[in-house]
Structures are given as structure tokens and as C-alpha cells.
Amino acid sequence: MTSLPSVSPPKKLGLVIDLDVCVGCHACVVNCKEWNTGGYGSALSDQAPYGADVSGAWLNRVHTFEVVPEGGEVVGEAGDARIVHFPKSCLHCDDAPCVTVCPTGASYKRAEDGIVLVDENMCIGCGLCAWACPYGAREMDLAAGVMKKCTLCVDRIYNETLEEVDRQPACVRTCPVNARHFGDFSDPHSAVSIMVAERGGIDLMPEQGTRPVNKYLPPRPRTALSATPPLPREDTTGATGFFAWLDDMLDRI
Amino acid sequence: MHPAPSIIVFTTLSGLGYGLAAVLGLGLLDPAALAAKAAYILALVLISGGLLASTLHLGNPQRAWRALSQWRSSWLSREGVMAIVTFVPLVWSAWASVIESRYLALPGLAGSLLSLGTVFCTAMIYTSLKSVQAWHTPLTPASYLLFSAAGGLVVASAFGFAGAGNTSLLAWLAIAALAAAWAVKAAWRRNMQALVPISTPETATGLGAIGKVRLFERPHMTENYLTREMGFKIARKHAGKLWTIAVVLGGVVPALTLLVLSVAGQASGFLAAGLAIAAMLSHVVGVLAERWLFFAEARHAVMNYYGE
Numbered sequence: 001m002t003s004l005p006s007v008s009p010p011k012k013l014g015l016v017i018d019l020d021v022c023v024g025c026h027a028c029v030v031n032c033k034e035w036n037t038g039g040y041g042s043a044l045s046d047q048a049p050y051g052a053d054v055s056g057a058w059l060n061r062v063h064t065f066e067v068v069p070e071g072g073e074v075v076g077e078a079g080d081a082r083i084v085h086f087p088k089s090c091l092h093c094d095d096a097p098c099v100t101v102c103p104t105g106a107s108y109k110r111a112e113d114g115i116v117l118v119d120e121n122m123c124i125g126c127g128l129c130a131w132a133c134p135y136g137a138r139e140m141d142l143a144a145g146v147m148k149k150c151t152l153c154v155d156r157i158y159n160e161t162l163e164e165v166d167r168q169p170a171c172v173r174t175c176p177v178n179a180r181h182f183g184d185f186s187d188p189h190s191a192v193s194i195m196v197a198e199r200g201g202i203d204l205m206p207e208q209g210t211r212p213v214n215k216y217l218p219p220r221p222r223t224a225l226s227a228t229p230p231l232p233r234e235d236t237t238g239a240t241g242f243f244a245w246l247d248d249m250l251d252r253i
Numbered sequence: 254m255h256p257a258p259s260i261i262v263f264t265t266l267s268g269l270g271y272g273l274a275a276v277l278g279l280g281l282l283d284p285a286a287l288a289a290k291a292a293y294i295l296a297l298v299l300i301s302g303g304l305l306a307s308t309l310h311l312g313n314p315q316r317a318w319r320a321l322s323q324w325r326s327s328w329l330s331r332e333g334v335m336a337i338v339t340f341v342p343l344v345w346s347a348w349a350s351v352i353e354s355r356y357l358a359l360p361g362l363a364g365s366l367l368s369l370g371t372v373f374c375t376a377m378i379y380t381s382l383k384s385v386q387a388w389h390t391p392l393t394p395a396s397y398l399l400f401s402a403a404g405g406l407v408v409a410s411a412f413g414f415a416g417a418g419n420t421s422l423l424a425w426l427a428i429a430a431l432a433a434a435w436a437v438k439a440a441w442r443r444n445m446q447a448l449v450p451i452s453t454p455e456t457a458t459g460l461g462a463i464g465k466v467r468l469f470e471r472p473h474m475t476e477n478y479l480t481r482e483m484g485f486k487i488a489r490k491h492a493g494k495l496w497t498i499a500v501v502l503g504g505v506v507p508a509l510t511l512l513v514l515s516v517a518g519q520a521s522g523f524l525a526a527g528l529a530i531a532a533m534l535s536h537v538v539g540v541l542a543e544r545w546l547f548f549a550e551a552r553h554a555v556m557n558y559y560g561e
Contacts, residue, residue: 002323019460029472053475061472063558065454069464083469086458088558097383103320103330122319125312128329130482131254134384134452136555139478145312202459207451208383208554216459 002102004095009114012185013152014092014213015172016192016201020220022179024062024085028171032060032089032150035170039155041120045143057141059150060089060171080222087180089171090137090150091204091212092116098129098138098149107147114213115154120146134208157182185213254385255485256548263307264375265540267336268397270299271368272405274343277350278365282409282417285354289417292409293347300343304336328381332374339367372401379547386452387445387551396441399434400540406430407507407536411529414514420525424515428508431536435504438543442496445550457557468560483553484561492550495542503539507532 036059037044046056063086072081092109096116099107106122107129109115118129123146130138130147138149153169156162166173172180183192192215195201201215236247273296282289308314321337323330342364349357376397379388406427413420454468455461476484510532514525552561 003326026472055473055475055477057478058472063468063472064470065458065460066467066469067460067463067465068467072464080463082463084458084460086558088472100326101329101378101381103323103327103333104316105319105323122316123313124316124320126320126329127310127312127482128327128378130478131553132382132384134554135457136479136483136558140312140482142312142478147312204459205452205456205554205557207456218459218462 002099002105002107004099004109005111005114007111008094008186009109009111010186011113012092012094012213013113013115013157013182014185014192014215015089015152015169016181016183016195016215016217017087018179018181018195018199018217019084019086020217021177022062022085022087023177024064024083025176026062027174027176028087028180029058029060029062031170031174033058035153035156036148036151039153040151041118041148042141042144042146044148045141047142057139057148059137059139059148060087062087082219082222084219087171088135088137089214090116090152091135091210091214092150092152094211094213095209097132097134097208097210101128101132103128115152116149117151117154118147118149120144123147134205134210135212152182185215254548254551254553255482256545257310259306259309261541261544261548263303264397265303265537265544266299266306267303267375268372268401269404269408269537269540270296270301270303271339271372272401272403273299273408274339274346274405275365275368275402276405276409276423278342278346278361278363278368280356280358280361281419281423282412283419284350284356286417288412288415290351290354291415292412292417293350295408295412297343297347300336300340328374328377332371332378335367335371335374339364339371342367369398369401372397384554385551386448386450386554388547390441390444392437392441392444396434396438399430399437400543403427403430403434404536404540407511408533410511411526411533414529415526421515424511427511431504431508435500450552450554452554452557454557454560457554468558471559479555480559483555484559485549486561487546487549492546495546499539499542499546501539502535503543504536506539507536510535 033044044057048054065084065086067084068081092114096109099109104122104124106119108117125145127140138147141148157167159167168182172182181192183190185193187193196215199217201217203212239247277293277296282292308317311317320330320333324334342360345360346357346364349355373394376394380393383389406423410423410427413423454466458466460466510528514528
């Protein structure tokens with residue numbers, strides 16, 4: 001059924017992505033592809049993988065933006081201009097427009113935990129859901145002819161054959177700087193809910209009315225280079241013993 | 254948005270076919286005339302051809318029947334259901350004219366209403382997408398319906414001049430519908446060009462509170478599905494030229510031709526029919542250009558992440 005769940009799911013599973021911490025290493029991108037090409041649904045195909053014009057289906061990609069505040073000119077020259085690495089995957093929206101446009105019932109939002117999935121045996125590959133998503137979270141797999149998207153690693157997070165520490169989405173598990181966190185947003189005491197409350201987590205494109213579950217933590221304010229106090233001047237008064245002797249000797253040379 | 258040929262051909266041909274079917278359903282052509290019988294068959298051919306073309310862009314066309322199931326939420330599904338339901342009165346009407354040389358009001362009028370309903374569903378597929386702001390306006394279904402009606406009347410006029418009668422009424426209706434369709438389409442285009450994007454790189458990244466956001470590096474060097482599908486860009490000078498071509502071929506040429514033919518008296522015969530058919534072909538080429546621009550000029554919100 002492509003109607004959205006009529007009542008809010010009891011659990012709202014999703015990700016928090018910390019833009020202050022992400023270093024743009026793309027490890028989450030690669031581990032996502034690695035896990036999902038052998039997991040849920042058909043493999044994530046690449047076209048001309050060793051050719052000059054390689055392309056393929058990925059469920060998570062890292063964009064990099066330059067943010068220039070008013071008065072700032074170019075990165076490194078003035079103001080607080082900075083580079084922000086920006087991982088982007090499905091936001092598992094509460095009002096997911098990709099679900100309601102699906103003509104076949106292949107796209108659905110799970111009533112139990114809010115995960116948005118595609119049943120690949122029902123997908124006709126019309127691509128309308130990718131058009132409906134303002135975030136570009138869905139990509140067609142050109143080999144299988146079906147739509148692929150982030151499953152929140154539904155085949156990991158409930159998988160009791162894995163160690164408990166591994167029951168997290170592949171992107172979260174692999175992030176070397178802990179920029180990604182997985183949890184339940186319907187529980188106000190969960191780690192992700194607390195992080196969002198403390199850091200002022202934001203929705204992407206709230207004006208699109210999609211009510212995304214995933215939240216982004218904005219970069220913390222940074223001290224500008226010009227406002228950093230200069231290094232302390234050289235001062236050797238008060239040195240004693242060997243270092244006082246060495247200081248004295250070097251002064252004389 | 255990428256102007257996929259299969260979708261452009263589908264919306265143009267099926268819009269024309271449903272428009273013709275809607276006009277035929279009003280019983281304005283002599284059902285016994287050979288030209289009217291041909292018109293009934295042409296309507297079904299255009300509609301079927303359009304629907305078949307629309308399956309060409311599917312990844313798994315063998316499952317297309319599944320698209321009939323989600324009519325509660327999906328305009329694409331509603332369109333599929335309506336297309337199939339509409340075939341019943343259209344085939345019935347065509348049978349009545351082609352085999353029995355009669356016009357039946359019940360399937361005729363039902364076919365007219367359902368035909369326009371199907372075109373409305375097609376338009377709503379695009380209108381319902383908030384992610385493509387240019388499409389997200391009531392002017393979109395208005396222009397689709399008017400283009401369908403105008404196309405149907407132009408084609409019906411051509412068959413009228415080819416011997417199915419009622420030429421002056423059909424020609425005048427066609428001229429009025431062409432004027433209305435292009436007036437609404439011009440308003441649609443002005444609306445698109447004046448749009449202030451609701452989504453920007455600042456809202457897309459949530460970084461607007463810090464400052465101006467500019468793409469520094471794409472996630473990959475080559476194109477991907479998203480940039481190919483949503484990232485189509487057309488040079489502004491070509492868009493302007495194409496728009497002029499669309500208006501001239503799709504509106505001015507057929508309207509003037511029909512005007513001359515209807516003023517020149519009840520001209521029938523080869524010359525009038527030939528000119529009316531030329532007007533029809535000109536209209537089809539114009540609408541194809543208009544549909545190409547409908548996709549090529551529309552900007553998708555996801556391009557905020559790709560610096561376009």
C-alpha cells in the first residue's frame with residue numbers, strides 16, 4: 001500500500017548526521033555500497049565500472065559545500081568561510097512524497113518503525129518516486145530496472161546473527177569520527193533525541209513539507225583565525241639549571 | 254528535468270487522441286462518413302500508441318499491470334485505471350460508427366468525459382510534484398486539458414474538411430481552443446520564469462544560518478542517475494527560439510489555416526482537406542516542442558545539491 005501509515009509509527013528510526021564532525025572521507029558511502037550490494041534486494045549495479053564514464057547506483061553520497069557568511073569572501077581569507085562535508089541519504093520522511101506517488105504499492109513506509117522501503121518484486125521502475133523526492137535519495141538501478149534507496153540497513157539493525165555492536169546501519173558503524181548516529185526519534189530520552197535537542201538539529205528543506213525523520217546537526221560556531229590570540233612571546237626569565245645554562249650559552253654564540 | 258522522448262511522445266499523442274475522442278463523443282461528425290470512421294480509428298490508435306510509448310521508459314514493463322492498484326494515493330495509478338475504463342465507451346462508440354454508421358449519445362458523452370478525466374490525471378502526475386516548482390500550479394492541468402481539446406478540435410476539423418461535415422463550427426471551436434490553450438500556456442511560462450525558488454542551497458543544506466552556500470565538490474566526478482534525470486539544462490537562447498517555434502507551428506499556423514478555410518466558404522474537397530491536415534501536422538509538431546520545453550525548462554529541487 002502506498003498510502004502512508006494512518007497513525008504515527010510507535011518507533012521512528014533514523015539518523016543524526018553531525019556536520020561539525022564529518023571530515024568527508026566517504027567511508028560511509030563505500031561501506032553502504034559494500035553492504036547493500038550483497039544485502040537487501042538486487043545488487044547495486046555499476047555501469048562501465050572500469051570505463052571512463054563510470055556511474056552506478058549509490059544510496060549515500062557525500063557532497064561538499066562552501067559556506068560564506070556575510071562579509072566573508074573566499075575560504076581562508078576572511079570571516080568564517082568554511083567547508084562543510086555533507087553526507088546525504090534517505091531521510092525516511094514522515095510525509096514521504098515518494099511513497100504516495102508510487103502506482104504499484106512497491107514503495108511503502110513501515111507502520112512499525114517508519115522505515116521507507118521499496119519492494120523490488122513489485123517495482124516497475126517508472127522513476128516517479130525519484131522525481132517526487134526533493135532530496136535525491138532514490139536512484140534507479142539500471143541493471144535490475146528497479147528503484148534503490150537507503151533501507152536504514154533493515155537487514156542489519158534487527159539481525160540477531162550479528163554482534164549487538166554491529167546492529168547499526170553500515171554507514172554509522174563505519175564512520176571513523178562518529179559523525180553519524182542511529183536511533184529512535186520517538187523516544188525523547190534516546191541519544192539521538194538528546195543530541196538533536198542540545199545541538200539544535202535541523203530538517204533539510206522544511207518548506208517541502210516532507211517532515212524528514214533524519215536530522216542534521218549544524219557546525220558549531222568557530223573562532224575566526226584573525227580572532228585567535230597570537231603565540232606568546234619568547235621569555236626565558238625564570239629558567240634554572242641545565243636549561244638556564246643552555247639558554248645563556250646559545251645567547252652568546 | 255530530462256525530456257525523455259517516450260514521455261513526450263506519450264503525453265502528446267495520448268493528449269491528442271483523447272481530445273479527438275472527446276470531440277467525436279459530442280457527435281459533431283457524420284458517423285456514416287468514411288472520414289469520421291477514420292477519425293474514430295485514429296483516436297484509438299493515438300491513445301494506444303501513446304500508452305505503449307509510456308511503457309518504454311519502465312525498468313520492468315512486464316509488471317506494468319501492477320500500476321493499476323494504488324489509485325487511492327497515486328495520480329499515475331489513477332491515470333492507468335482511467336485509461337482502461339475510458340477504452341470501453343471509446344471502443345463502443347468507434348464500433349457504432351465504423352460498423353453501424355451511427356452515433357450513440359450515451360457512450361459518446363461518457364467517452365468525452367472520461368477522456369478529459371484521463372488527461373486531467375496525466376497532468377496531475379506532474380502537478381502533484383512539489384519538488385518541481387514550475388509544474389506545481391493549477392495552470393498545468395488547465396494547459397494540458399486545453400491543449401488536448403484544441404488538438405482534438407484541430408484533428409476533427411481536418412476530418413470534417415475531409416468529408417465528415419460540420420466544418421465551420423469545428424474550425425471556429427478549434428481556433429477558440431487554440432487561443433485559450435496558448436494563452437494559458439503563456440501564463441504558465443510567465444509564472445515559471447517569475448518563480449522565486451522555495452528551496453535553495455541554503456534550505457537544502459540547512460546551512461543558511463551561517464551564510465551563503467555554494468557547491469564546492471560534487472560527490473563524484475561523473476554524471477549519475479539524478480543529474481541525468483533531473484539535471485537537464487537548456488541554453489536560454491534555444492529555449493526562446495523553441496518557444497517561438499512551438500507557438501507558431503502549434504498555434505498560429507493551424508489557427509490561420511482553419512480561419513482561411515472557414516472564411517473561404519464551405520470548401521470541401523482535396524485542397525481544403527489537404528490544408529486542414531497540414532494544419533493538424535503543424536499543430537502536432539508545435540505541441541511536441543511545447544512538451545519538450547515543459548520538461549527541459551523545469552528545475553528540480555535536488556539540483557540545489559548539485560550546484561545547478
